[in-house]
Amino acid sequence: MPGVHDRGGWPAAGPINKTEHALSFWEKRTDALLVLLSSADRRVIRVDELRRAIESLPPEAYETMGYYERWISAIETLLIEKNVLTKAEIDRKAEQLVEQGPTA
Amino acid sequence: MREHDAPDPHLPLEEDAGLTYYEQRVEAIQALLIEKGLLSADDVRRAVEDMEARSPAVGARVIARAWVDPHFKRHLLADAKAAIATLGINVDTWSTLVAVENTPAVHNVVVCTLCSCYPRSLLGVPPDWYKSLNYRARVVQEPRTVLKEFGLELASDMEVRVYDSTADMRYLVIPQRPAGTEGLSEAALAELVSRDSMIGVTRAREPSP
Numbered sequence: 001m002p003g004v005h006d007r008g009g010w011p012a013a014g015p016i017n018k019t020e021h022a023l024s025f026w027e028k029r030t031d032a033l034l035v036l037l038s039s040a041d042r043r044v045i046r047v048d049e050l051r052r053a054i055e056s057l058p059p060e061a062y063e064t065m066g067y068y069e070r071w072i073s074a075i076e077t078l079l080i081e082k083n084v085l086t087k088a089e090i091d092r093k094a095e096q097l098v099e100q101g102p103t104a
Numbered sequence: 105m106r107e108h109d110a111p112d113p114h115l116p117l118e119e120d121a122g123l124t125y126y127e128q129r130v131e132a133i134q135a136l137l138i139e140k141g142l143l144s145a146d147d148v149r150r151a152v153e154d155m156e157a158r159s160p161a162v163g164a165r166v167i168a169r170a171w172v173d174p175h176f177k178r179h180l181l182a183d184a185k186a187a188i189a190t191l192g193i194n195v196d197t198w199s200t201l202v203a204v205e206n207t208p209a210v211h212n213v214v215v216c217t218l219c220s221c222y223p224r225s226l227l228g229v230p231p232d233w234y235k236s237l238n239y240r241a242r243v244v245q246e247p248r249t250v251l252k253e254f255g256l257e258l259a260s261d262m263e264v265r266v267y268d269s270t271a272d273m274r275y276l277v278i279p280q281r282p283a284g285t286e287g288l289s290e291a292a293l294a295e296l297v298s299r300d301s302m303i304g305v306t307r308a309r310e311p312s313p
Contacts, residue, residue, distance in 0.1 A: 008217030008268065013241035016253060018233045026127040031229070036143050040197075041216035044142065047271050051219060067220070067235050069126045076129055083137050093132035097123065097177060 004059040005051075027068040033075060045078050053077045155229065163226035163276060164297035166191065167308075168290045170203075171281040181205060184276065189224075198225055199271065205278040206304070210263045211252065213304030214275045215243045221269035223276050227299055234303065244268065254305040277304040284309050 007013075023031070037044040053074035054062070062070065079085045123131065137143050165186055168178040184201040195201075201223060204212040216222065217240045222230040233239050243250045247264045251257075256265065266285035267275040279301040285293060288311060300306040 005218055007237050007240035008215075008244040010237070010241035014237045014241070016233050016236060016250065020231045020233070022272065023229060026124075026130045027113070028152045029134060029148060030130050030154060031155055032148050033130070033137070035151045036147050037137075037156070042142065054219070055246045060189075063237065066126075067232075070132070072126055072130050076133060078135065084140075084142070089136060089153065090129065090146050092135055094128040097128055097131050101122065 004053055004057075004062045005055040006043070023068075030068045030072045034071060037079075044082065044084060045075065049078055050074050069080070116255060118135070158224060158226075159228045160226070160297075160299035160302065161294070162193065163223070163299070163302045164294040166193075166226065166276070167278055167297045167302065168294035170278055171285075171288050171293055177205075177278070178276070193225075193227075200272060200273045201226075201276060202267075202277045203278055204265070204267060204306075206280045208262075208280070210265060211251075211258055211304065212265045212267060212275075212277045213243060213247055214267045214269060214277060215240060216269040217241075217244060218268075218270070221274055222269050223274040226276060251305060254300070256306050277302050279304075279308040282308050282310050 034045065034047075035051060036042065037041075038047055038050075050071070054070050057065070057070060057073065057076075061073075065073070076085075076087075076090060080087055080090075130198045132137075134148060138145055166180070169191065170180050176187060176190075179190070184203040185198055186295060187203075188201070189195045202216045206212055214222075216234075220230055220235040222234060224230070239250070246267050247266050248258060250265075269275055279297065281293070282296060285296065288296075292311075296309040296311060298309055301308045
């Protein structure tokens with residue numbers, strides 16, 4: 001049984017949706033965070049590690065999450081794994097941001 | 105717009121106007137990384153700008169040169185990064201890049217079945233369909249059918265090659281130069297090179313008559 005990410009030849013695949021969307025700001029920022037965290041002068045996260053974290057998502061989550069949703073989940077997993085951030089810290093900061101409202 | 109009115113306290117809070125769960129995570133993680141000095145807000149802004157600056161125009165410039173300069177094309181096919189570096193494009197941080205040429209006998213198309221690897225430096229960010237589960241599943245299994253859905257019908261005796269990318273090796277398709285373009289300048293030729301033709305799901309555009 002191949003992993004959920006290993007889609008080549010996956011059975012019962014349907015039509016390809018060719019609609020494109022311009023990346024939203026948070027998606028661009030997620031991309032930017034990975035580029036920066038994996039840059040030669042930081043090397044906090046390597047691309048192979050990101051892939052491993054994405055490929056370890058529960059199959060149902062993998063199939064239903066958006067592309068950059070998978071990315072930011074994987075970035076969070078890796079930053080916690082590497083003791084750069086803690087989950088509690090991220091939860092707390094996220095709560096603060098909600099309380100502040102979308103002012104940024 | 106009622107710009108000067110005070111907000112009506114009886115209106116429900118617009119919950120969906122706030123940040124989604126994933127937006128909150130991005131914001132929170134970015135804020136914490138900045139607080140800890142791992143990166144700055146400026147770094148993030150610059151990385152977003154770099155990303156926005158990359159577009160298929162870069163790839164199109166490479167293809168147009170390959171169409172007009174046989175020596176460059178041979179170099180591109182033999183060692184794509186080295187050839188592209190001769191155009192003054194900085195390839196220092198690139199992973200291995202392989203250029204494959206469409207001919208009257210062979211059509212090439214690119215996918216990343218495992219995720220979304222793509223020559224971003226040349227083409228910008230990949231389109232949604234390139235990252236979709238269905239494109240990844242099907243193009244390796246029934247490429248002719250998939251190409252037909254993109255409007256590209258290939259003769260039955262045309263060989264189709266599907267290249268599956270990895271993080272360490274990415275592919276660029278050199279589409280066939282359209283007929284009737286002999287008199288065009290390199291810049292005009294580059295206009296005919298679409299993103300999709302460099303992924304291999306379409307041909308290059310025909311010149312307008």
